[in-house]
Amino acid sequence: MANYKTVNPATGETVREFDTLDDAGVEAALANTHRGYLTWRNSAPQQRAAVLSKTAELYTERADELARMISLEMGKPVREAKGEVQLSAAIYQWYADHGPALLEEERLDVPGAEESVVYRRPIGALIGVMPWNFPYYQVARFAAPNLMLGNTIILKHASNCPQSALLMEEILRQAGLPDDAYVNVFATNEQIADMIADPRVQGVSLTGSERAGTSVAETAGRNLKKVVLELGGSDVFIVLDSDDMDATVKSATKARLSNAGQACNAAKRFIVTEDFYDDFTRKLATSFESVSAGDP
Template identity: 45%
Template sequence: MTTSPSYTAINPATGEEISHHEHTTDEQVADALQRSWTAYQAWGARPIEERAKIVGAIADLFAQRAKELGALATQEMGKPIEEATGEAAFCADIFRYYAEHGPKLAADTVLEETDEYRAVIERRPIGPLLGIMPWNYPFYQIARFVAPNLMLGNTILLKHAESVPGCALAVQEIMDAAGVPQGVYQNIFATHEQVSSLIEAPRLRGVSLTGSERAGAAVAQQAGAQLKKAVLELGGSDPYIVLSTADARQHARDALAIRLENTGQACNSNKRIIVHEDVYEEFLDEAISQIRALHPADPAAGEENAFGPLSSEKAADILVDQVQRAREAGATVHVGGERLERPGFYVSPAVITDIPVGSDIYYEEFFGPIVQIYRVSSDEEALELANDTQYGLGSSVYAVEEGRAEALARSLDAGMVGVNQQPPETESMPFGGVKRSGYGRELGPLGMDEFVNKRLYAVKK
């Protein structure tokens, strides 16, 4: 297997190299920032209705190319083919939402108006922005950052994950084909040092990162030193609380379907399933049975009852190590959690119970197909366990009794809360967290309220 510090795509199902791209040079990065700044002068001055037409064209192209984009994501990061195609199609919905609703969302808000005086809040662009995107949703993560900011009139420098260069280039092709003016959106294969230099550059006005806590902390520190706005979407260890249910086995199947999406590699996955003792045994038994029935397969094949590889060998090694450390801490591994003897980066899905609360491994995020199940004896215990995490991205709570789930949900310390459902993840609903899950919001109306100058404009008539 070939490895490289540059932008190299490796098929997770086979371990074979697909493509290799050299880093952007320092001179190219400097030129890209200059082009971004120059383009901003014209792009930000264009009527928002004109920008909306181009953003709408981007939506059309994502819809038209969803299958080919999905195949590319499956090849580069191992996403199951149907999920990958669905991700690309969802990007079309995001761009279309902002094309249609952006002009209203960015409209002036009147504060005071008389015959002699008028004061409004304008929502104006702030300039070139840097987006640092992850591999796990190689199109969706870009869409939710880029769509509202193109509508606002900001320009974009996009640094994607080193493992998905083909996806990065495909998005650039879509932007160009849709008529995005030169310099408004630019993909750069930047190094970490070049990212730091961009954040320090006066003409770069803000940075958005989706990724690890470590990367988020570094970017936040650099942006803070330059007094620049940052939006961070980091890790998660979302609680999924089952207080009561009419069918414990069906509820277990539903919970697993959520947990195993993208082979468990989602920030807002239901990583800690907390089940009341009244339904715990039946829930656990069904979860183990369902996991045992899964088999490894090529993610491009679209097989049922199958699981694919993790995104990289490093990801697989980390996950196997975490499972072993959980076992050493006293947890019970009922099934799975082992590296498979086959090409690619396959780790068998696992069900783990009894991870000791307070242990080091308890507070870690398992970024893969690991189902953690915890038993509680009361609603109060469930709430305490749910909030006992350094993260605060999403959460959900379920109960059949009227008002029971809602009563607990009001006290959940998270950026997104669902009652008898997962927090809705649509183009019109804001996404983001608290605590070490980051800060800021993307999608929905709040997605256009981050990298914007909310300018007071007062006129004496």
């Protein structure tokens, strides 16, 4: 069943479809990432850092290709998509540069203790459930530190950006990451719940809606798995005063429409004092009307 699809948001055309995993595919993802963890955790931090650095390099080299893919799948303008690619590359490079030092043991001076040491160790295979508004950035900030630490990853991306998800997996492998250290899956929500419950999985990270977060947290809690959640918000744009309404409206337009309007910190509500209400709403409507929708 093709639940994962690339649909051009400018035209509504279905460009490509992907079938979801069968039971054998679920088992393979679990078995491979668990096996991969047993090896990857013993690799030298410098080796992991080299993979992340090469990943950053490949993101830069393939920036146009990567940007156009997320524009095709989720609709943000290509210019903004390129900015996301650059940010993602910077994240991988930061962990490549600083990761080995961050993993060094840390000795603490604790009164009454003969010796106190902090060790940072991997825990196993992790599941990442990622949203479609920032396809590369959301994965980078989850994958980079965990791969640097020595964990392995099962990545379930949003169903409307499957080709972006495959590109990320391809680049990590091209950078030298073992095939079983990062596995992209086209899985159903029910399959992800079963994976979270599997003893070979040690934790899950989700960025998404409160509804999705509630479900994942319940499954993780019931199975005593570590869980990290970043859930949806509804930010407000408040106008209390202004000596430059044109600049205020320009800022409001960007706050509402940037990233195709799909950002956790996008202005989803506007609260305006009575003195400025008429001027603000009139100019904001004019500003919105000037924006052209279509092929990003």
